[in-house]
Amino acid sequence: MNKQNRQFDDRIWQAIDQRLSAEQWEQFQDELVNNLQFRDAYLKALRLTQALTELANTIGTSSELDSTKLADVAREIHRSPTHNTSRRYSWVPACLAAVAAIVLLWLAGSWLLPWSGRAGTEPAPFASTSPAEQETMLSGHAVLNRSVNVPWSEADAIYFPGDVLPGGEFHLPGGVIELDMFCGARVTVEGPATLVFLSDWVLEVRQGRLKATVPPVARGFTVQAADRRIVDLGTEFAVLVEPDGASVSVLDGEVELHSVGDPPRLLRQGDRWNLAGANTDDELVQSIEELEAALADGTRQALAREAAWEAASRTVEEDPRLIAYFPIARVYRDGQHGFSAAGPAAGSIEALLVGPVRSDWNRFGTQRTALEFQRLGARIRTHIPGEFSALTLACWARIDGLNNRYNALFMADGYENGEPHWQVRDDGRLMFSVMVDDSQKIEFFNERDQRVVRDAGLHRVYFTEPILDVSLQGKWLHLAASYDPTNRIVRQFVNGKIVSEHTIEPKFLVRQLRIGNAEIGNWGQPFRKTSWFAIRNLHGAIDELAIYGAALSPEEIAAIFEASKPAAY
Amino acid sequence: MVQTPGEEAANPADDPTYQHFVRLIVHSEPAIRRFIRSLMPSEVGVDDLVQETALESWQKFSHFLSTRTEEKEEEEFLRWALTIARFKVMSWQRNRNRDRMVFREEVIEALAETAAASEPEWKEELAAVESCLQSLPPAQRRLLLAVHRSGDSVSRIATETGTPQRKLYAQLYALRRILLDCVQSRLRGPLAHE
Structure with missing residues (x-):
């Protein structure tokens, strides 16, 4: 649901709950008179609350609600994530995660991680840290598998393969997509198209x-047209629907055509049926072949x-400023224990896979050379x-979840003088x-935790605004x-664009930078004095790490x- | 529930016309109530208007009996009673437009049309809400029911649970949205997968 729709519908709830000001009430009435859709939405919402009241009053005498002493409600509210002190952010696993993303966005009203507990952010009633008590809910009926030549506009939502498409109306501006309905039907659509996901089984x-x-x-899957x-x-x-006509054509098997007032009609393989307007049959069958071709074309495009x-990468590696360059798709084959750096350091810098590092599809979707650190012992070690x-x-x-307070991208082992740490905090910064x-002991007041914290060593962490929200979860990002x-400046970038710029204060200025032993996707702490270690493995994958001994300009990063x-970016 | 103005019968329960009326009004009352609520800005006044509508229906019942067709008597009665209800609602709001937020006449007209048309779907809707409610986690379900129970209010629950109202409303709205979405998709559900 987009922001406008949300405001649209928040006003409806506010009207029902009598929370509008006199002026808003006048505007609300104008809308009711002039906008049929709005009026319809209002009455539907109102009837929902009527139904809830009816149910609450009847169930109210049964045991279910009797146990709902207000104290219980209070406990439940306090157990909800807005009150959760651990504030761990748990993206539910695998396929549910993407779906959750949609709902969370939908629920959250804010682009930030919704239950980060800061003033001004709205709570998300669903997301939970204890799955036994609460379950994350989602809205959507289909997953996008592939997309080819879709001219997504920045103003609308952009969908990537693997994303769950939200329920309701969906506009495809052009190109071709392949999607899987949750019921199992696979649908290839050519844009421009307007679809309405009505349920897991029904697509309009x-x-x-x-x-x-x-x-x-998936038998029983229904298309409405x-x-x-x-x-x-x-x-x-x-199925083809155009302004001047609509038709259906059975390519294989049988379908049943239902229309109001008529008995169902059985259509068999090879049958074509005009649903409305001009005859469009021949065009339809021909266009299906084009669809297939477009999808095949998508695979070719990815390759x-x-x-x-790969060609560009061979130019990159000639840059003398490169300290270490790991174009994993070029230097690593699935199953290997490690790989060598490319570029000036080729032959001298090695990377070693330690623990359960797994490989997954790279950002092109062509080979399994993206390395994942989902399990907490997984890490890639190197020495620079x-x-x-x-x-x-x-x-x-590709960040699938910010499960840890700090989630490692690239971390120098000891975090000694001049050594960098690069990570993502659980609020998406x-x-x-x-x-x-590193010899100083620093005490400072941590605003987030509202307490004084002791920190080992004088250092300065440069934070971006929270940018990794759930909508970017599971997507490949260039960081x-x-x-x-x-020039005393620290810059951070996402997908070639500057997302933060900080001046380095004299007190925090470091002129001699080092790396030494370091890890990709996790943090090795060789000097710790106990067997306990901080969990910072990245729930996600990393590809093509490049380290330069110079500050690249924003133009170079872009x-x-x-x-x-x-291709889809 | 119905105050009969019957003059002829000492005990109105013995009056067959009255019994006829009672049967019809008992059957229609929930729908009349929902309809009236749809045209009112809140619950306030709804009970009174249901009473007034019932009373006037009884007063004019002989007129109804003279114009009805036998077949779909219940449907006809409801339609007729809703017309009475609509006028009651209008005059109620007209009399109060100075001291509180009420709907303008044109709004009531517009709402009445849509509300009357959706009435036949109520049973299905209620069933859909109930089953969607079951699909929510218990904690969320209980919160929704507690808030909507007659006599309870968000502000009371907020006070007693020490939750900021704003937060409780935000949760409530999100839950209602989820439920509404679920109900809508259930009502439009596929033929083959009931």
Whole structure:
């Protein structure tokens, strides 16, 4: 639900609960008179509350609600995440996660992680840290599998393969997508198209052409078009809806055509049926072949994109400022125990996979060379010798969840003088820091925790605003941070754009930077005095880490992003 | 519930016309109530208006009996009673437009049309709400029910639980949205997967 819709519908709830001011009440009435859709929405909402009242009053005498002493309600409210003191952010696993994202966004009203507990952010009633008590809810009926040549506009939502598409109306501006309905039907759609996801089983087509492939488990999948219902009986069929006509064509198996007032009509393989207006049949079948071709074209595009990146990457590695460069797709093959750096350090810098590092599809979707650190012992260790007068770190990262308070991207082991730490905090802020003086013990008031905290060593953490919200979860992002002592500036970047810029105060200025032993995707703490260690493994994957002994300019970072991004960006 | 103005019968319960009326009004009362609530800004006054509508329906019942067709008597009675209800609502709000927030006449007209049309779906809607409610986690379900129970209010629950009202409302709205979405998709559900 977009922001406007939310405001739209918040006003409805406020009206029902008598929370509008006199002026808002007048506006609300105007809307009711002039906007049929709004009036309809208001009455639906009102009837929901009427139904709830009716149910509450009848169930009220039964045991279920009797146990709802107000004290219980209070406990439940206090157990909800807004009151949770541990504030751990738990993105639910695998496929549910993406779906949760939609709902959380929808619920949250804020683009920040919704239950971060700061004043001004709205609570999310669902997300829970204790799954046994509460369950995360979601809204959506289909997952996007592939997309080819879709001209997503920045103003609308952009969807990536693997994203759950929200319920309700969905507009595809162009190109071709393949989506899986939750019921199992696979639908290929050509844009421009307007679809309405009505349920896991029902898809309405208002405009556009689509092909549905329905395996036996999804039998009963229904497409609504031109006031008819096309109920699938295990088959493959195509539907075209244009302003001047609509038709259905059965490619394989059978479908049943339902229309109001008529008995269902059975259509068999090869049958075509005009649903409305002009005859569009021939065009329809032909267009289906085009759809298939477009999808195949998508795979070719991904491969071409990767090949282009590979060529660009060979230019990148000639940059003399590179200290270490790990174009994993080029230097690593699934199953290997480690890989060597490319570029100037080739032959001298190695990276070693330690523990359960797993590989997953890279950002192009072509090979399994993205390395994941989901399990807490997983890490890639490396050693980078030398001293540098500036630093730039850049990588592609896919962050599936901010499960830990701090989530490691690239961390120097000891965090000694001049060593960098690059991580993501659980509220979605990127953090880049360099140790200034590790011999000092610093006490400071932590606003977030509202208490005085002791910190080992004088250092300064440069935070971005919270940028990793749930909408970016599971998506490949190009992240970069540069530390420039000459100009006393720290910059951080996401997808080639500056997201934060900080001046380095004299007290925190470090001119000699080092790395030494370091880890990708986790934090090794070799000097700790107990067996206990901080859990900072990244729930996600990293690809193509590049470390420069210089501060790259914003233009250079943007160029690196452009040259290495996958097709959909 | 109905104050009969019956003059002829000493005990109105013995009057067959009255018994006829009672049967019809008992059957229609919940729908009349929902309809009236749809045209009112809040619960305030709804009970009184239901009473007034019932009373006037009884007073004019002989007129109804003379114009009805036998077949769908219940439906006809409801339609007729809703017309009475609509006028009652209008005059109620007209009389109070100075001291509180009420709906303007044109709003009531617009709402009445849509509200009357959706009445036949009520049973399905209620069933959908109930089953959607079951799909919520128990804590959320209990919160929703507690807030909507007659006699309870968000502000009271907020006070007694020490939760800021704003927060409770935000939770409530999010839960209602989820429920509404679920209900809508259930009502439009597929033919083959009831």
